[in-house]
Amino acid sequence: MTPFFVGWNPRSILPMSGFLGAICGLILVLFGGLALALGTTVNDPGGGNYAGDRDIVGTVVAEPYPFLVLDPDAAHPNGHAILLSGGGKRGVQEQAAALNGRRARATGAAFKRGNIDTMVGVGLEAVEGPAPAPAATPLGTWRLTGEICDGKCVSGVMRPGAGLAHKACANICIAGGVPPVFVATAPVEGSAFLLMADRNGHALPDTFRDHTGGLRRMDGVVDRVADMLIFRTDVAMAVAP
Amino acid sequence: MSARYVPVSWNTSKLVYDALLLAAIGLYIGVYLWVAPSFQHATLPLDEYSARMAAFGTCAFFLLTLILCIGPAARLDRRFLPLLYNRRHFGVLTCAVALTHANAAFEWYFSYSPLDPYVALLAGNTSFRQLSGFPFEAFGIFGLGILLLLAATSHDFWLAFLTPRLWKALHMGLYAGYTAVVLHVALGALQTAHNPLLAVVMTLSVVLVASLHVAASRKSALPAEPEDGWIPAGPWDSIPDGRAIVVPIADAEPVAIFRYEGRLSAVTHVCAHQNGPLGEGSVVLGCITCPWHGFQYRLEDGCAPPPYTEKLATYRLKLADGMVLLDPRPNPPGTYVEPLRVA
Amino acid sequence: MAATIVHAAMFYGAVGMGVAVLFLLWGIDRIDPTAPGAYAFRPLLIPGLVLLWPFVLLRWAVLEFRH
Ligand code: FES
Numbered sequence: 001m002t003p004f005f006v007g008w009n010p011r012s013i014l015p016m017s018g019f020l021g022a023i024c025g026l027i028l029v030l031f032g033g034l035a036l037a038l039g040t041t042v043n044d045p046g047g048g049n050y051a052g053d054r055d056i057v058g059t060v061v062a063e064p065y066p067f068l069v070l071d072p073d074a075a076h077p078n079g080h081a082i083l084l085s086g087g088g089k090r091g092v093q094e095q096a097a098a099l100n101g102r103r104a105r106a107t108g109a110a111f112k113r114g115n116i117d118t119m120v121g122v123g124l125e126a127v128e129g130p131a132p133a134p135a136a137t138p139l140g141t142w143r144l145t146g147e148i149c150d151g152k153c154v155s156g157v158m159r160p161g162a163g164l165a166h167k168a169c170a171n172i173c174i175a176g177g178v179p180p181v182f183v184a185t186a187p188v189e190g191s192a193f194l195l196m197a198d199r200n201g202h203a204l205p206d207t208f209r210d211h212t213g214g215l216r217r218m219d220g221v222v223d224r225v226a227d228m229l230i231f232r233t234d235v236a237m238a239v240a241p
Numbered sequence: 242m243s244a245r246y247v248p249v250s251w252n253t254s255k256l257v258y259d260a261l262l263l264a265a266i267g268l269y270i271g272v273y274l275w276v277a278p279s280f281q282h283a284t285l286p287l288d289e290y291s292a293r294m295a296a297f298g299t300c301a302f303f304l305l306t307l308i309l310c311i312g313p314a315a316r317l318d319r320r321f322l323p324l325l326y327n328r329r330h331f332g333v334l335t336c337a338v339a340l341t342h343a344n345a346a347f348e349w350y351f352s353y354s355p356l357d358p359y360v361a362l363l364a365g366n367t368s369f370r371q372l373s374g375f376p377f378e379a380f381g382i383f384g385l386g387i388l389l390l391l392a393a394t395s396h397d398f399w400l401a402f403l404t405p406r407l408w409k410a411l412h413m414g415l416y417a418g419y420t421a422v423v424l425h426v427a428l429g430a431l432q433t434a435h436n437p438l439l440a441v442v443m444t445l446s447v448v449l450v451a452s453l454h455v456a457a458s459r460k461s462a463l464p465a466e467p468e469d470g471w472i473p474a475g476p477w478d479s480i481p482d483g484r485a486i487v488v489p490i491a492d493a494e495p496v497a498i499f500r501y502e503g504r505l506s507a508v509t510h511v512c513a514h515q516n517g518p519l520g521e522g523s524v525v526l527g528c529i530t531c532p533w534h535g536f537q538y539r540l541e542d543g544c545a546p547p548p549y550t551e552k553l554a555t556y557r558l559k560l561a562d563g564m565v566l567l568d569p570r571p572n573p574p575g576t577y578v579e580p581l582r583v584a
Numbered sequence: 585m586a587a588t589i590v591h592a593a594m595f596y597g598a599v600g601m602g603v604a605v606l607f608l609l610w611g612i613d614r615i616d617p618t619a620p621g622a623y624a625f626r627p628l629l630i631p632g633l634v635l636l637w638p639f640v641l642l643r644w645a646v647l648e649f650r651h
Pocket of ligand 1 (some may be wrong): 512
């Protein structure tokens with residue numbers, strides 16, 4: 001008679017215990033192997049990372065999204081721009097609007113990826129002193145291909161902080177006021193990261209949501225403000241390349 | 242077998258089963274989170290939450306695949322039956338692994354915003370009209386909902402309360418859940434995966450599940466035409482001693498015809514416990530024994546031996562030229578039928 | 585829309601919690617002959633009761649009539 005297992009009789013498992021042992025061994029080996037194979041081939045999240053807590057002083061720019069321009073130095077003859085966002089998936093629009101064009105101190109945690117600098121969990125307070133308007137240079141019309149990301153996650157707060165699996169998070173961040181960053185597939189004038197704005201240089205309209213996370217091609221105008229590129233575009237016209 | 246809330250109580254095989262399950266899960270998660278990163282070629286490792294999402298998510302998928310393979314594998318080869326025996330714990334553990342994945346995603350992607358996190362979960366991505374960029378979270382939520390529902394109704398109370406027929410139908414929902422999980426991964430993680438490995442492994446898993454089911458369903462033949470109301474069930478000596486053949490009946494439950502000590506008895510193929518395939522069971526200690534959880538029934542009247550109270554429908558049999566003929570009309574459960582003497 | 589769904593789900597869950605308490609403290613003993621005296625398994629039923637409470641009420645009513 002062929003062996004037959006009955007749950008309430010543990011001894012009935014004996015005739016097939018060899019077979020089952022082999023199956024269980026196989027499953028364990030398979031699980032370990034799969035975990036190793038899949039765990040070693042995850043996407044490279046890029047090099048964005050925490051760069052220490054910082055306390056900096058510069059000129060506040062509130063539009064299209066808040067950033068701070070540090071005073072010019074040898075490395076940044078036009079001043080250095082740092083994107084600002086608040087705690088969690090929030091922006092610092094209110095604080096920045098109150099201090100727009102004025103000198104202020106920003107404290108928070110810095111994240112850096114390539115030539116994009118961001119600060120999160122930012123607190124702003126006015127300080128006395130000159131607040132020179134940052135130099136702005138128009139760079140003309142461009143057709144760019146890349147991904148709309150939130151400037152905070154993509155600069156290393158999340159690794160990975162881009163891609164379609166991260167799309168909902170990017171939407172929530174940008175809608176919450178975190179500066180959106182266009183990550184171009186090819187660098188524009190030396191930078192692959194561009195702060196985004198609508199045609200008129202204001203915050204993006206809500207239609208951005210359908211275009212985050214995936215590759216898009218869009219036309220727009222690029223300006224350099226201090227050392228940061230700003231990409232002004234009609235996000236509703238974005239197309240999948 | 243109906244001291245109802247302890248019919249399948251703890252014993253050594255269950256403990257071993259659970260220990261093995263936990264070992265497999267622990268091994269997978271441990272290797273993924275703590276061994277694999279040192280072999281990665283990445284600028285920086287994944288952040289802690291993203292790594293947890295990936296590890297627990299893929300683990301839950303493989304566990305689900307295994308669960309769905311056990312059923313047909315046990316029909317094809319009875320040596321797999323012990324794996325089927327404790328599938329409920331398997332299911333509940335899988336649900337826990339899936340929940341850990343969902344919780345990591347929920348905390349990382351949907352919390353800390355000006356929105357209520359549950360509102361954020363539903364409103365974060367609304368690009369329902371795109372394929373690439375589709376809110377794959379919806380499929381994940383649906384799949385997790387099914388796993389939760391099945392885990393929540395896995396206690397034997399539910400079997401009695403919902404009736405076995407409904408309970409079984411509900412638990413068939415696992416197939417819908419698996420489909421949703423496949424879509425969740427295909428429209429989510431696979432959209433941006435640079436390495437094709439995950440796509441390959443997922444495809445192989447789905448193919449394995451599908452082909453095992455097709456192979457197992459081939460085993461059940463088409464119903465034969467009745468002659469004067471009696472269905473020919475084949476020569477009696479084709480039934481192995483102590484075992485049964487299963488006779489499909491058009492528009493009704495299949496019938497299992499058992500041979501034991503030179504006599505034949507016919508009962509429904511559907512176990513009164515959880516609709517297990519009785520005809521794939523054996524006669525143990527003189528009783529028909531279900532392959533799933535070992536419920537037992539007497540051959541002559543389909544009744545579980547006292548103190549248990551389950552009853553099966555019985556059927557009439559007759560012999561003509563060595564052929565077994567079956568009357569497909571079931572007797573009321575528990576009806577005595579004199580076993581047919583054949584040798 | 586999303587907020588409405590979340591509120592509806594919370595309402596459903598809250599009612600389910602109420603039904604679960606009522607059922608476990610009172611109903612189950614009336615309709616399930618094997619339940620009286622057995623308590624340890626009852627908390628295990630809560631998630632299912634919360635998820636399926638409309639159906640539980642229906643089944644409860646049916647079984648109540650049968651007794
Ligand atoms: S013993 Fe559980 S289904 Fe037959």
